[in-house]
Amino acid sequence: MLVERLERFFQRREEARRRDYFYVTEVAKCPRQIFYAVKGFPRPPLDGQTARRMALGDDVHRRIVNALYSLGLAVAAEVPIPENGLFHGRADAIISLGGENFVVEIKSVHPYQFDQAVAGPRRDHYLQLQLYLHYFDLQRGILLMENKANQELKEFLVERDEKVIQETLDRFRNLHRLIFGEGRLPPIPDKSDWEYDQCRYCPFREFCLRDATEPPQDTLEERDTVPSEGAPEETPPEKEGSGKERPAPRDPPPEDGGMEEILLFDL
Template sequence: MAAIPAPLSHTVAAIDAAYVAAARNGDSLGVSMSQVIHPCDRALFYQFRWCAAPEPATGQRQRIFETGNVYERRLLDMLRMIGCDVFEIDETTGKQFRVELAGGHIRGKMDAVATGLPEAPETPHVVETKSANDKSFKAIVKGPVRETKPEHHAQLQLYMHAEGLRRGLYLVVNKNTDEIHAERVEYDPAFCLAIIARIERIVALDAPPARLHDDPTKKGAVECMFCSARAVV
C-alpha cells in the first residue's frame, strides 16, 4: 500500500504564495556586480540580453534572501556599536546606494561606507556585508577574499572604484555560530579597469562569443551545468 502523504499546511502554502507574489526579478539594464567575474563571456552576453528565463521565485528562496538581509543589517549595526559612522543611504535619493559602471551596464547596490574602524579611524571604507553557512564561512576565513570568494572581492573593488575610495571592509557572519570575520581590502585599479573593459566588450558584441566548454556535459564543465542559458543555441 502506498504511503499516505503528509497533510498540506495551508498556512505555510499561504506564506509561500505571499513571498512569491512580492518577489521581483530586477531589471534588464545591466550585469550584476556579483556576476562580473563569471568565467564565461557567452553566459554574460546571454545574461545581459535576458536570453534565459530568470530562476522562478519560491517562498523558501525569498525567505533565504530576506534572512541574508537581516544578518547584513545586523553587521552594520555592530559597526555602529563600536563607534563607527556608517552611511548606507544615498542622501540624494533617500535609498540604498546604487552604483553603475561601464555606461550603466554594470549595476549594483552598495551596502555602506564606514569611517572610524579601529585599524584606520580616519579612512573611509566601502563595506560589503555577507552571511554564510558554517561550511562556506570556514572556507572564507582562510582568506584572502580575492581567492576564497572572488565574486565578493569584485563587488568590493568595483564599489571602491565607483566611489573613489581606496579601502574596503569585507564583513561576514557565520549563520550557524554567529562568528564574525573581517578583512580589509586595498583598492586595485587595474583589476577594476580590466573588468569594466571586459563587460563593455561583451555588451557591444553583435553575436554570442565562444562557449567556455564545447561540450557542456563533460566532466569539469561545472559552469555550464548550472548555467541558466544552457539550452540557448
C-alpha cells in the same frame, strides 16, 4: 496544513526585464548568463525556501549596518556608485576609521564557505569590492562575513588592486560591446577560474543549450522595462549533452557564497 500554504505565500516570480548595463554583483558570473539576464529572458520562479533565505540575508545587512551607525562608524549605507555606462550597484556601507574611509561589503554565507575562507574571500566578493573601491575612489575596503549557522563574524581587509580593476573593466567593456553593440551571444567561456560549476545552477540553462538569442514571445512585452537593482545570485543544473562543454570545475559548496584578516574595530 501550513507548510504548503507558506511555501506558496513566499514563492515569487522574478520579472523578466531588459537593461543595457551590468550589475556589480554579476562581476564573476558566466557571460552567457549575463546575456540572458540583460536581454530579459525569463527565470524559473523563486521557491519559498530560497526567498526566505534571501530575506535572512537582508536582515543580516540591516542588523550590521544599524550596529555600524550605533558605533558612530557608518558614513553612509546602501550607497549607489557614481553614474556610468557600464555598471550599476550599491555598496553596503562606507565607514570612517582613524580618519580613513572604507567600503564595507557584508555577506551572509553558508558555514562551509565561512570555514573555507581562510586565506581570503571568495573571488566574486573580492571583485565586487574592487569595483566599489574604483567607483568610490577609495584605497581599502572590508569584506565582513557572517556565518549563517551561528552568526560568527570574519573579515578581510582588501587593498585596492589597480591591475585587477582594469582587467575587470576591460572584460566588461568588451562584453558590453559584444552584447549591446553587436547583439551577439557570448561564446562558452573558459571555466578554469570558476570557483564552482555555474552551469549546474544556471536559471537560463535551457536557453543556453539552444544558443537562444531572443526571449520567448510571452516575455517580449516586459523587455523594455528597466528592473530595480539586484537580481538574486543564482546557485546554478549542469549542462549535459550540449557537445560544447569544457570539463566542469568542482561543485560549489552547499550554497551561498595580499589580504590580511583583521579585527574590524582594531584599525
